[in-house]
Amino acid sequence: MVTMIKNILWDIDGTLLNFKIAERKAIDYCFEKFGLGICDDEMLKDYSRINHKYWGDLEKGLCTREEVLINRFHDFFSLYGFDTSICEDFNREYQLALGETCVYCDDSLEIVKKFKEDGYKQYVITNGSKLAQDKKLVKSGFGKLMDGIYISENLGYEKPSIKFFEVLNNDGINFNDSIIIGDSLTSDIKGGNNAGILTCWYNPNHMLNNGEATANYEIDNLSDVEKIIMSI
Helix, strand or coil: CCCCCCEEEECCECCCECHHHHHHHHHHHHHHHCCCCCCCHHHHHHHHHHHHHHHHHHHCCCCCHHHHHHHHHHHHHHHHCCCHHHHHHHHHHHHHHHCCCCCECCCHHHHHHHHHHCCCEEEEEECCCHHHHHHHHHHHCCHHHCCEEEEHHHHCCCCCCHHHHHHHHHCCCCHHHEEEEECCHHHHHHHHHHHCCEEEEECCCCCCCCCCCCCCEEECCHHHHHHHHHHC
16 A cells, blocks of 8 residues: 655654653652752652643743743742752753653654654654753664654744744655654644644543644554554
8 A cells, every 4th residue: 555645753752752751760860969859749740730831831932942941940949949049950950861761652663663664754843952852862763763853942943833844844845745743732733733734643641632733643552653654
């Protein structure tokens, strides 16, 4: 069977790699390094909530990337009475620590390898920080398997902005034979909607779609990506 899809646009965090595990390990490492004691589950939930809000605001153009990276820790530390003067140093160590932990979602590495062997062009599209993502891409092995890497910090635009995807189009990536695979409705799927690219929502936790974006396909295991692509 011949498929119309030639380009696969992969998100990293929460799609190719398990972000939650990396987040927990990075926070634990930094808490120990900066002498902050133990970050228990409730504290991590508070941090994740604050972090999620800031990234959402960034996607909407309500704040800058620098404000996200520093203010999330400022708000978190203020909530628990920690010294906020260490936020900038803590953030840098956290970014580096995030890149140290690479836990593959499903069999993502083997899946990407097979698509490469089968002749598909594959690209990373991520809003994650350059410092963390560069390290992840090397450590995980994904970097050498990709035909292009698009990090919003380098582009100056965030998913789901159409301007992010215009950079890809200007580089010769034809949206008519492309598909986005991502876990975020607000950045990956909405970005695909904005750019007119087919989307596949990776939803392993069976979250409800609040209607903010429309996915053409939905899967709970990355092994189903091949079946989706071959059906198009």
